[in-house]
Amino acid sequence: MLKPIVEGNLVSFEEKVYRVIACRADGAITLKSLESEHSFDVLFTQVNLVEVDQEKHELYNDRRLIWLEQTEVNPKELAIASDRAKKINDYFQGKVSRAELIEKLGSSETTTRRLLKRYDPELGAVSLVRSIRGRKKNSRLLSDIQEKIMEKAISKRLNDKTKKLEAFASLWEYVDSLCHTMGVKTPSLNALKRRLESFGQKAVYSLLHGREPMLQKFELKPGMIHVDTILTMVQIDHTRVDVIICDEHGRPLMRPWLTVVIDLKSRVILGYYLALHPPSALSVAMAMLSACFPKQAFPIALGGGQNTRHRFWGVPGAIGMDNAAEFTSPELEATLQYYKIVPMLRPIGKKHYGGHVERIIGTLMGKVHLLPGTTYSNVLKKADYDSAKHSAMTFSAFCEWFANEVAIYHGRAHEGLNRLAPFEVWDAEMAKKGLDYVPPMPGNFQTFALDFFPSVLRTVQSKGVELSRSFYSSAILSRFVGSRLSFKYNPLNLSKIWLRQDGRYHEIPYSDLTKTPVSYSEYWAFSRPRARRPGTLVDKELHQVRLENHELVENSKATTKRLRQNVAKKATAAETMSFLSYGGEELLLQGNTKEPSSDQTRKKLKWED
Template sequence: MGVAMQKISISPGALVLAGNKRLEIIASTSPSKIEARDVISGEIVIISPGEIEFELKTPPHSGSETFQAEAELAIRDSDIKLATDRFNVLAPLKTKQFLSRQDVEQCSLALGLSASQVRRLFAQLDIKKGPESLILKRRGRTKGVKIIGADVEDIIQQVIDEYYAGPGATVERVIQKVKEQCLALTLKAPSSATIANRVRERKPRELLAKKSGKKAARQVYAVRGEKVQPEAPLQLIQIDHALVDCIIVDDQRTPLMRPWITIAIDVYTRVVLGFYLSLSYPSAMSVALCIAHAALPKNSWLKSYGFSGYEYPFYGLPKRIHVDNAKEFRSKKLSDSCRSYGVELTFRPRGTPHNGAHIERLIGTLMGKIHILPGTTMSSTKAKGEYKSERKAALLFSEFREWLIREVEIYHSTEHSALGCSPLHKWEKYYQNKDGSFSYPLLVDDPKRLLIDFMPSKTRVIGRAGVRIHNIDYYTNTLKRFDIGTKCVVRYDPDSLKKIWVLPEGEKNYIELSYADLRLPDTTLSEFKSLRKKIRGESARRVPAAEVFKLIEKNEQLVSAATMAGKQARKTRERKRSRLADPGHPLNVQRQIEKHIESVDYSVNPVAYTLED
């Protein structure tokens, strides 16, 4: 999967880059507005979270004012030794998926830790990283401020395990016991706030079970088949697909097909954290685009569709994604991608639709709005009655998308019956501090990398002609750095085969590759496979990719020239057109840049510059 994604913390004093300006964050004025100071000019500016490109690791200097450099990660020798000792005990057990009770007891005895601490360390263990994976990672502090050592951290966790128990369990009791034990061992005790934060980091269900028993915890958090009640935004989101109850038309205003929507809801606030609208059947790519849309700020996305003055402040990587048992969700690759970003992927038990009730109700709400549109199919044949959906269809795909974005905005501002307030208010209330300022979810520092990491993938090797996938050769000069036979992970977009992204073994960053033959037209994987299968049916010989691309070009010319092509051909054309012309698609940003680059006309002789005497 490559390197773990860095996250950007938006807090007063943080130094960031936004719009080529080096800014120091001063305060937050709303869930979508941040007050910052230009460290060069001193100018005060207002920015949104989505404008922040990355966090400056080495703060710049401005005039006579010197900014204190961010402290490097401080790891003491004792922490390294402790991590090594723990690694030597736990590593031999990593071949097991779960630790048995006997394993836990033996490790607890060998390491002097509680059972819960052993399980946490085992989950954290990474054989490839070695002992480093077990080092307590905390951000460095400025000089003169000591960090909590591993020994003190262990005391805190052990006290929580032992003393946060029974009806009388309180945070105050934990604080008192931690300070008593630190004093007895002549260790500097952490602050009360630090200890309280460690308690709150535990799962709410675990804390309730320790205080009131497992039965009480099940009643609150495991009602009707493990129905979890989150206590904050981004703790749990649900994702599902739905076939939209409306027929859209093509650019000739001829009835075409029903779009698909992949949508994510934040269960705590009920906000639509992200969605992806498409004319293609749901796939791993639909899921990737939905997750990326949910995790990232929406500012540039709204602007790409011409929306100004709209606020969509909802974004962030969730702690847990809950999905049904569809094939595209059951992929091990999706599970691996989630794990690399610290996201837990869980599945709805079969036969328990109530486990996805929140996303189902949201889809039902949106479909109810859609039923007023021309061309609606309603929710059933009975509900549609004599209504002629195809005859009444009127909206282009782009028009329907614009309508849907506005409806989602309306939904966010409307009171939700289960919340007693609007989803927008619920989100804002959580992130508003006592002093009236706002905090923000962590930002992902490389949005495009996030999407690529969730895209469909194959394993290939670098060959003499480059990288071959789907029987198509891809190349870039960067591949010359690698030996023939080097293994690599290849990420691709099934709706646009023009480019792929390759991660060679041992590398940290993806390399973007284009067709080795730049004259080939862009196409979808389904179209390419369909035409290739058709040629194979006519003969048993191996079919070169170039032959398939010739058919694709002929089909495009035929469809564009025809005044009334067959419906299936129009669907194929519209799927491709809607994907490649979508201004809000994250992989289309580079295409838009390329369109503005003037191509060179090699038929015109160059004109020499006139030299001055």
């Protein structure tokens, strides 16, 4: 017969053990956690009884605890217990008599009887360890109010997801303030540390480093992606490069940005885009162009050039991305779907789904940290190094250096590829597809590129279309003056834009054909920061003059208002005196006024003769 579930039983629920604290007639039972005060109700059919002899269980735990404590503080007691256990075991096996046992133990009959009663074959020597005098290890002597204060402080900080959690010292300061306001003695740092450790390793790490790093370190990371061959799936991501570049005159300029696309099967860097502007839809477009086509005709910022060592390209079947705005735009999704590239967004908060591309970025940034002008990855590593002062590489020089580092990366053995180099895996997979295999090539490169190029909405004016403080004009715009249309542009060359009409793209060049073409990076880095809005005060001292003028106007308005109020008061007083001087006072005293009816309360009063 199965034992019934009653209050005090231990039961298992969802692979955890809880204690039953209440049973109800409707079949529900209340379970309480063994680690906290949390309790909840479930049906008894959802739990399994854990059959434990409670007294024996507690004895085992107590004796094991004593054994562990003795291991740390008293090896002599352990030796005595082990020797006694061996002799008692011989007695139970019939090897020695009772008298011989008493003699070997060197104890009295009463002591021997007590030891035989205490001895447990399952615990062995542990059951014979003598209790330790003094306070037990991990015993708590603080008052209930002190324990509650520490528990409240720790729980509040661990559950606070609105900001990064403070370090342990800040937690103790918070407890210290709570105790002082409540007139309670503040617990020691060690006491608070032990209470924090009771919340688990995750809680300690979260408090010291923040919730997000804790999740990355301790959270289970399922969801590995299996790819059959190269170009099955790629991953794309951005990062700000940890180095300050300088202009052609040696003046420190800014940190460039990198957008990189990698092939998951071979770990080859399929394409990348180096730019001076922050990541956006155009960064995605340029990186995709670099990945999908041979690089010879591309500029060095996309890994190209006539002598480029970058020979890897191809249109992928799927692309893994995070949830940034430039990756989730409907325009990008439509373009990817049109070219049968499946967009795969990472689950929010699951960085490990993009682990491959992030590791490669980390590897490349490690090389960047050896360059002059590096900012390193954090302020601790940077220390007192002046990055701007030591900057020495121009953007073009950095692009060339980066292209060489990518070539070196492709030729190095990779631990994740069974010590093969990325180019070896790529070539092996290409060989499986057949001799002289060539990846599928889009039929019209210009259309493919324009489809991925970023677009902007602009109103067609009589002078043309304005973009980046330049005007573009063409005969095709004549019938669209006043209309707001979408235009495509090439971030590498802003000398022309494109309008899509009737299924094809129409080229629209600069209105000023003598204007020197610039790239979007050049415009953003050099023109935009120094641009002035119309009406900007160039002389900074005039800001004070502007404030004085504003105050002058306000004072004038207040003065004029007071003058008009005074004039109105004087006019009212004059009219009153004039009325009284012509007998108005007598009329009022005689009551010769006509009372207005209830429906004439809003009408002007009329005096009778």
